[in-house]
Amino acid sequence: MKRIPRRVFTEEFKKEAVCLMQSEGLTIVEASRNLDIAPKSIRTWISQYQQGTLTSSLGVSKLSAEQLRICVLERELAIAREERDILT
Numbered sequence: 206m207k208r209i210p211r212r213v214f215t216e217e218f219k220k221e222a223v224c225l226m227q228s229e230g231l232t233i234v235e236a237s238r239n240l241d242i243a244p245k246s247i248r249t250w251i252s253q254y255q256q257g258t259l260t261s262s263l264g265v266s267k268l269s270a271e272q273l274r275i276c277v278l279e280r281e282l283a284i285a286r287e288e289r290d291i292l293t
Contacts, residue, residue, distance in 0.1 A: 208283075213276055216261040219250045223259075226251075 226236040226247065233251075237244040253259040 212280055213273060214261065215273075216259060219259055219261075220254065222247065223250050223254045 222236065222240055222242070225231075226233070231239070233244045233247050236242075237247050240247075250259060
């Protein structure tokens with residue numbers, strides 16, 4: 206089985222996720238389901254946002270927009286292949 210590539214999040218995405226959760230009054234679990242992100246990650250982002258230490262994921266600053274998009278697409282493809290293999 207091929208390894209699913211690690212997801213990479215920009216600082217802007219993390220801030221938007223925290224603000225969206227707070228503005229809509231969502232719980233951490235609801236937000237994690239809506240965004241398809243682990244609840245632990247959102248808890249960490251909230252804590253970092255409140256402390257003013259929220260930053261991009263490791264390696265994001267080294268990636269161009271095209272490279273970041275490729276990473277996202279590779280992850281989606283790996284997940285789709287895994288789901289296909291389970292169904293066949």
